Amino acid sequence: MGNITQGLKIDVVDLSAVKKRLSISVPKDSVDSEMKTALRDARSTAEISGFRKGAVPVNIIKARFGDTIKRDVAQRLIEVTYVTALKEKNLTPVEMPGIDVVGIAEEGKDFSYSITVEVTPNVEIDGYIGMDLKREKTAVTDEDVEKGLENVRLSRFQFKEVDRPCSDSDYVTVDFEASSLDGVPLKGYKAVDYPVVVGQSSPLPGFDAEVKGLSKGDKKDAKLKFPDNISDTTIAGKEAVFHISVKSVKEKVYPNLDDELAKDLHLENLEKLREKVREEVIAGREDAEKEGLKTEILDRLVEKHSFEVPPALVKRYHGVLMNSVIENMRKGMITQADQGLSPDALRDKYLKIAERRVREDIILDAISAKENIEVSEEEYETSVKDLAAGRGVPYEQLIARIEREGSVAVIKDGLKHEKAFDIIIAKSKGAA
Known part of the structure; x- marks a missing residue:
């Protein structure tokens, strides 16, 4: 050949x-x-x-x-x-x-x-150098640090089993099985040792409210309505009876804010913990400021540059977004913004989001090419190591998965886009 x-x-x-x-x-x-x-x-x-x-x-x-x-x-x-x-x-x-x-x-x-x-369109992006960006730097106060310390303390809770009716924030383990109003079991709606945080999480809107006030060993039949926009159209918008059995009730027990807490976090004492928290608060503010600048940059560049985007890319991205939405619905994790939307309205909403994301990527790709931005293997590997550490998985396992799924280019493109943002911010008006 x-x-x-x-x-x-x-x-x-x-x-x-x-x-x-x-x-x-x-x-x-x-x-x-x-x-x-x-x-x-x-x-x-x-x-x-x-x-x-x-x-x-x-x-x-x-x-x-x-x-x-x-x-x-x-x-x-x-x-x-x-x-x-x-x-x-x-x-x-x-x-x-x-x-x-x-x-x-x-x-x-x-x-x-x-x-x-x-194919992706050939677009010429201009107007990204010398942008007048809105910077909203705020000083980190002692009060901010103390709030950060309190958040650390609250995050180090342990669960302790209690013999009382459950209330908000309690961790409750339940068994449940759902059936139609005429007593027919609903396939896929039966669970053993299902965790519910009262007031925060439940398999269905209103489920945790029915659990609230129950104690270990209590049983209850609760009538609940499935959301209109869940993926299972056979039960969408219909009522069902949930047969609930409480197996345990646990409350959160919080540590004191002292040297012992700092030592548990591998720091010398509370003062060292306070210093670390201050550094993290400052870094968080800087990250939030950068995210705000990135949003402003994209808003202005998208508004300034009009071009056609490849339908295939939009369709692919839309599919990824919708799969995530459907999976979250199955877990009962429906965002407040999505509640009450019909399936068609949900699809339209995320189609617009997908088109916007594709448009943003094309703009950032064009800037990366114009600025001759490259990503070294060392930068790529460092990024994957950070991802692995954040997800709590071995680096070798994650990098093998990325390569197996053909996602190396996705990671590298993301790094190029971050460098593009850094150039735009550094060359904007009022930059330090």
């Missing part, structure tokens, strides 16, 4: 800023060469009565297997040459190209076909 890509004729038609049609013609010499190879392979393996294997005349091979061979040769020609055509025209499709016109390969004739590809 080494010479198949030689002498290709490639014509490109712009269907839009993000869609191209390539008409590709493979010269007859390449077609004949590939056809000979295919006939030779077919002849070596064909078993036809009256002939030794490998000795069947070519005319009989053509008569018996000709159409199949021609289709296979056409497929092989497409698989090899379309990649070359894309490289030659410097096009990177955002998804697998669609084959628009394809026939069968014929000896002594050129083979022609066309493909349609979606």
Whole structure:
């Protein structure tokens, strides 16, 4: 197949800023060469009565297997040459190209076909240097540090089992099973040792309110309504009876704010903990300020630059967002903003979000290219190590997963985008 890509004729038609049609013609010499190879392979393996294997005349091979061979040769020609055509025209499709016109390969004739590809648009981004950004730096006070210390103390709670009715923030373990109003069990709505934090988490809106006030060993039948927008349309908006049994009630017990707490956190004393908290509060303020600046930058650049985005990219991102929403719904984790939205309204909402995210990525990609931003292997590995530490998983395990899922480019693009933001912020008006 080494010479198949030689002498290709490639014509490109712009269907839009993000869609191209390539008409590709493979010269007859390449077609004949590939056809000979295919006939030779077919002849070596064909078993036809009256002939030794490998000795069947070519005319009989053509008569018996000709159409199949021609289709296979056409497929092989497409698989090899379309990649070359894309490289030659410097096009990177955002998804697998669609084959628009394809026939069968014929000896002594050129083979022609066309493909349609979606690509990211070539956009020229300007106005990102010298932006007048709104900086809202706020000093970190002693009161802020004390609040941070209190948050540390509250985060170091332990659960202690209690013999009393449960109240807000208690950790309650329950068994439950749901059934329709006429007593038919609902598949998928039965759980053993299900954790509920009263006032904070539950498998269904209102579930934790029904648990509140119950003690260990109590049982209760609660009538609850499923949200209208859950993925299971057979029960969406319908009422069901939840048969609840409380197995344990635990309350949070908090430590004192003292040297012992600091030592539990591997620090010398409370004063060292206070210093560490101050550093973290300052870092948090700086991160929050940067996030605010990034949002302002994107808002202004998106407003300033209008361009078409590839529908395939939007569709892919939309699918990722919707899968996350559906999974959260299954867990009973519906955001307040999404509550009460119909399935169509949810899809429309996240379609707009997906389009915006794709538009932002294209803008940041263009700035990264214009500023010649690169990411070193050391920077990539450091980023993955930070991710692994944050998720509490081994570095080797995470980097293997990233490579297996083909997400290396995603990580590196994210790092490029952060560098792009750093350049924009550093070169903005009023920058230090």
